[in-house]
Amino acid sequence: MSEQQSPIRVMVVDDHPMWRDAVARDLAESGFDVVATAGDGEQAVRRAKAAAPDVLVLDLNLPQMPGVQVCKELVGANPALRVLVLSASGEHADVLEAVKSGATGYLLKSASTEELLDAVRRTAVGDPVFTPGLAGLVLGEYRRLASDPAPATDGDQPKAPQLTDRETEVLRLVAKGLSYKQIAERLVISHRTVQNHVQNTLGKLQLHNRVELVRYAIERGLDDA
Amino acid sequence: MSGVGETVAKQVRVVRMSVEQPLWRALSGYRVLTMLYAIGLFASAYDEFDRPGIAIAFYVVLFVWTLATLPRVQSAVACTKRFLAVDLAIALTGIVLTPLAADDHHISGGGPTLPSIWTAGSVLAYAIKGGWRWAVFASTPVAVANLIERGSPARDTVHNVVLVWVASIAIGYVVEVARASERTLARALEIEATTRERERLARDIHDGVLQVLAMVQRRGAVLGGEAGELGRMAGEQEIALRTLVSGGLVPVSRISLDAAEGAVVRAVEVEVDEADDDGPVDLRSLLAPYAAAKVSFAEPGAPVPLPAPSAKELAAAVGAALDNVRRHAGEDARAWILVEDEPGEVVVTVRDDGPGIPEGRLAQAEGEGRLGVALSIRGRLRDLGGSAELVSIPGQGTEVELKVPKARGKAGTR
Numbered sequence: 060m061s062e063q064q065s066p067i068r069v070m071v072v073d074d075h076p077m078w079r080d081a082v083a084r085d086l087a088e089s090g091f092d093v094v095a096t097a098g099d100g101e102q103a104v105r106r107a108k109a110a111a112p113d114v115l116v117l118d119l120n121l122p123q124m125p126g127v128q129v130c131k132e133l134v135g136a137n138p139a140l141r142v143l144v145l146s147a148s149g150e151h152a153d154v155l156e157a158v159k160s161g162a163t164g165y166l167l168k169s170a171s172t173e174e175l176l177d178a179v180r181r182t183a184v185g186d187p188v189f190t191p192g193l194a195g196l197v198l199g200e201y202r203r204l205a206s207d208p209a210p211a212t213d214g215d216q217p218k219a220p221q222l223t224d225r226e227t228e229v230l231r232l233v234a235k236g237l238s239y240k241q242i243a244e245r246l247v248i249s250h251r252t253v254q255n256h257v258q259n260t261l262g263k264l265q266l267h268n269r270v271e272l273v274r275y276a277i278e279r280g281l282d283d284a
Numbered sequence: 285m286s287g288v289g290e291t292v293a294k295q296v297r298v299v300r301m302s303v304e305q306p307l308w309r310a311l312s313g314y315r316v317l318t319m320l321y322a323i324g325l326f327a328s329a330y331d332e333f334d335r336p337g338i339a340i341a342f343y344v345v346l347f348v349w350t351l352a353t354l355p356r357v358q359s360a361v362a363c364t365k366r367f368l369a370v371d372l373a374i375a376l377t378g379i380v381l382t383p384l385a386a387d388d389h390h391i392s393g394g395g396p397t398l399p400s401i402w403t404a405g406s407v408l409a410y411a412i413k414g415g416w417r418w419a420v421f422a423s424t425p426v427a428v429a430n431l432i433e434r435g436s437p438a439r440d441t442v443h444n445v446v447l448v449w450v451a452s453i454a455i456g457y458v459v460e461v462a463r464a465s466e467r468t469l470a471r472a473l474e475i476e477a478t479t480r481e482r483e484r485l486a487r488d489i490h491d492g493v494l495q496v497l498a499m500v501q502r503r504g505a506v507l508g509g510e511a512g513e514l515g516r517m518a519g520e521q522e523i524a525l526r527t528l529v530s531g532g533l534v535p536v537s538r539i540s541l542d543a544a545e546g547a548v549v550r551a552v553e554v555e556v557d558e559a560d561d562d563g564p565v566d567l568r569s570l571l572a573p574y575a576a577a578k579v580s581f582a583e584p585g586a587p588v589p590l591p592a593p594s595a596k597e598l599a600a601a602v603g604a605a606l607d608n609v610r611r612h613a614g615e616d617a618r619a620w621i622l623v624e625d626e627p628g629e630v631v632v633t634v635r636d637d638g639p640g641i642p643e644g645r646l647a648q649a650e651g652e653g654r655l656g657v658a659l660s661i662r663g664r665l666r667d668l669g670g671s672a673e674l675v676s677i678p679g680q681g682t683e684v685e686l687k688v689p690k691a692r693g694k695a696g697t698r
Contacts (some may be wrong), residue, residue: 075492075495077495077496077499078495078499081499081502081503120488120491147491147495147526152585155585167498167526168494168495168502169497169498169501169502169519169522169523169526171502171505172502172505190580191582191620191622192582192583194582195582195583195584195585195622195624196582196583196584196585198584198624199583199585199586199624200584200585202624202625202626202627203584203586206627231624231633234582234620234622235620235622235633235635235683236580236618236619236635241679241680244680245680
């Protein structure tokens, strides 16, 4: 990866000062530019808008405003922002919600420092960071979208997103703990293609989420008028 | 905490209104209507009265009293003992005054008393306010006054007396039962609210503990040596606790609430061992305990219901597969469990990152009967109508894919 031109600007959001400092220190020591830190949701939104980081390392369990909401607001305001969720408990609903509203990576706090640094680097270049657990959740979410009875499907209703067979295959392998390199070997495709497949699975989910939001807003708007 | 307390209080108040308020409202209506009815009865039988002045004076008092005391019969608090006593006194006075106002023909013919059925309203107020004992207390003097008014225990009088007695006692009893179940419901709501609050608090506390454990693990790994060992232990506890917390995969005691049945609440203490029958269980709660430092557990994020026997067999098969990993790929081997909830079947995959089994060797080993565990897993799955596939790719470890069809047993349709 070419991270040598200018350091990646990172912001760390965590309500535990101990964690926040440790993560910020690790990142700074490895050459990242930690442009801001924040201890609660509202602070995070304010400071992120001022500091304009490339990558937001975000804990989901925050006072004032939940991390999912922070993610929604900041990605909504600046779609170029990359969000890496770093969570201790891995509440499934929260993680899935954060990913649907724009986060492209998820890591447990128990991950090693090297894993964290690698994850931030990959997040910065737009490469989704999946744990096997997240892959399982995303697979489950697509399954639910496919099996939920579509609400009175008219022509203009957005169709629930579906995975291609290849994407499902890749996602299953991620969930079974294979690295992208191993997946590429097994399916005889390039590393880049594996990345693209994983990225697509997220992209479709996020797009669907946005479309649903817009549709909801329009419905509400028409109701109010 | 105070927020929760308020919520409970609010709910209870709402409930109390819903049970008792209609009774009081009905009583208010009853009192006004029966007062007008009594006056109407008097007007229609005016010529049966020797001294209509007494009757008219009584009705004026009754009219004013009934309307003036309407606020008194709006709730149990407003309905004071003094009001009840005066009210009953007016009814009794009206009954006793009847022979003085009306002629003998009216009395002996079983004609209505001056307050007529308005009296019942007074007794009912006692019943609603204080239950069946109060109802007995109030209906007894009414019975006595009726007998005095009539002069002799005629059959229709006795009949009416018994009617008032039975009706007021029954209503008093119903009110008591309603209050008791209402209290039970309030208690249930309270328990539920505190349970929810406790779960929320637990989640927050757990998050804090998880953070610290993960931190210890992290620093320990950096420092190495004895600290590294501490860090490793912290990491194991972190995974155990996270599995416990995340999504509540371990079955927790639940209070199912039915407003109509107070008895449901008792189920909270009884519960504990369920899942002994064929009822569907969440497969995830059986597999989650397998997650460990070297075992990742990926699941769809929603319950995966399976009939209890299938789920148990499947979980046992996963356990056997993990044992197999440890035995053949070593203690340091990592393993991944993936649960998938397909429309027709549940698929559980256990993969390890051991050296794997070279192609050809697999069939050979199978022929020599050296895949004992794998075969026993396969047998188990076949009994469930499912299948077990063993896939090994050199350099990518070994995968055991377990499939169980859903369409068996009762929980089939979904």
